[in-house]
Amino acid sequence: MPELKEELYQKIAAEMNLSETAFITCRKPTEDFSSGARFGLRWFTPTSEIRLCGHATLASAAVLFYEKKNTNSVLAFETLSGELLVHQRGDSLVMDFPLNKPEVQDKKKFNDIIKAAVGDLPIEEVCYCKTTKKLLVRLLDTCDRSVLTSLSPVSESLLKSEDSGRVKSLIITVKGASSSQPGYDFYSRNFAPWVGVPEDPVTGSAHTVLGAYWSEKLGKKKMLAYQCSRRGGELELELRGSRIDIAGQAVVLLRGILKLIFAGSPRHTQ
Numbered sequence: 001m002p003e004l005k006e007e008l009y010q011k012i013a014a015e016m017n018l019s020e021t022a023f024i025t026c027r028k029p030t031e032d033f034s035s036g037a038r039f040g041l042r043w044f045t046p047t048s049e050i051r052l053c054g055h056a057t058l059a060s061a062a063v064l065f066y067e068k069k070n071t072n073s074v075l076a077f078e079t080l081s082g083e084l085l086v087h088q089r090g091d092s093l094v095m096d097f098p099l100n101k102p103e104v105q106d107k108k109k110f111n112d113i114i115k116a117a118v119g120d121l122p123i124e125e126v127c128y129c130k131t132t133k134k135l136l137v138r139l140l141d142t143c144d145r146s147v148l149t150s151l152s153p154v155s156e157s158l159l160k161s162e163d164s165g166r167v168k169s170l171i172i173t174v175k176g177a178s179s180s181q182p183g184y185d186f187y188s189r190n191f192a193p194w195v196g197v198p199e200d201p202v203t204g205s206a207h208t209v210l211g212a213y214w215s216e217k218l219g220k221k222k223m224l225a226y227q228c229s230r231r232g233g234e235l236e237l238e239l240r241g242s243r244i245d246i247a248g249q250a251v252v253l254l255r256g257i258l259k260l261i262f263a264g265s266p267r268h269t270q
Helices: 006-016 055-067 107-118 145-150 155-161 204-218
Strands: 021-026 038-044 074-079 082-089 092-098 123-129 134-139 169-175 186-192 197-200 222-227 233-240 243-248 258-262 265-269
Touching: 006 021, 006 038, 021 055, 038 055, 055 074, 055 082, 055 092, 055 204, 092 204, 107 123, 107 134, 107 155, 107 169, 123 204, 134 204, 145 169, 145 186, 169 204, 186 204, 204 222, 204 233, 204 243
Parallel strands: 038 074, 134 169, 186 222
Antiparallel strands: 021 038, 074 082, 082 092, 092 243, 123 134, 169 186, 186 197, 222 233, 233 243, 258 265
16 A cells, blocks of 8 residues: 555554554555565554554465465565564464563552452562563463453553553463463463553564563473463464564455545545
8 A cells, every 4th residue: 555644544543443453565666565575564553553563464464475465485574663574384474573571570560550450369470571561460370261361451440550651551461281282381361451452352562572471481482372362362482582483373354445535536545
């Protein structure tokens, strides 16, 4: 699609009303979506532009590979988080993302938001990633997946409990049960009402933080994770130095044409 005005990107994302809407642009005028290997990529929630998004990157690559039949083995996206690469591996798409290590925090500094999110559930550890402004709350290992899925934090309460701007996303996580199939290493949920997303279904950007955290705790470079939202999903993770590969599958559900009106003349974009 052509470059649009900033406010138009935001209006389209608000109208789509999904966690994130992705916008892809060709970088070279001589290339199109089928032949190009490098693209611009931006992500907008219904209320704001964000710096990193996993599932919208996965979706963007899926459209290029599956719908546009892009002939390149690797796609490069220029984003606010630098260059992100995506390639195909069997039925999966593998995203090369930056690794964002969180730092352990004093729980007392985040008492209000923890209370609003998990009530009186026992906390193992609280970490914060300054780069992504994500707060990670790990529940005690006595808590299992069912405890995590039963949580229902209220967006308004989260917003009231933390309005300083230091937190843009709240990750709640528990250790997995490796003895049960398929042997998930950890589970998580992600809440981001600060950017207009009450709960994100499957969050690649959160796993740049989760991957760094759980790799250190479990002593593993390869992990299998599951995000337990209503529309949850499985993620395969592999750490490579300061980067992390996040693999997942994508399915095209809808195809359509968006008609935009510019100075009285219709323009179509995809």
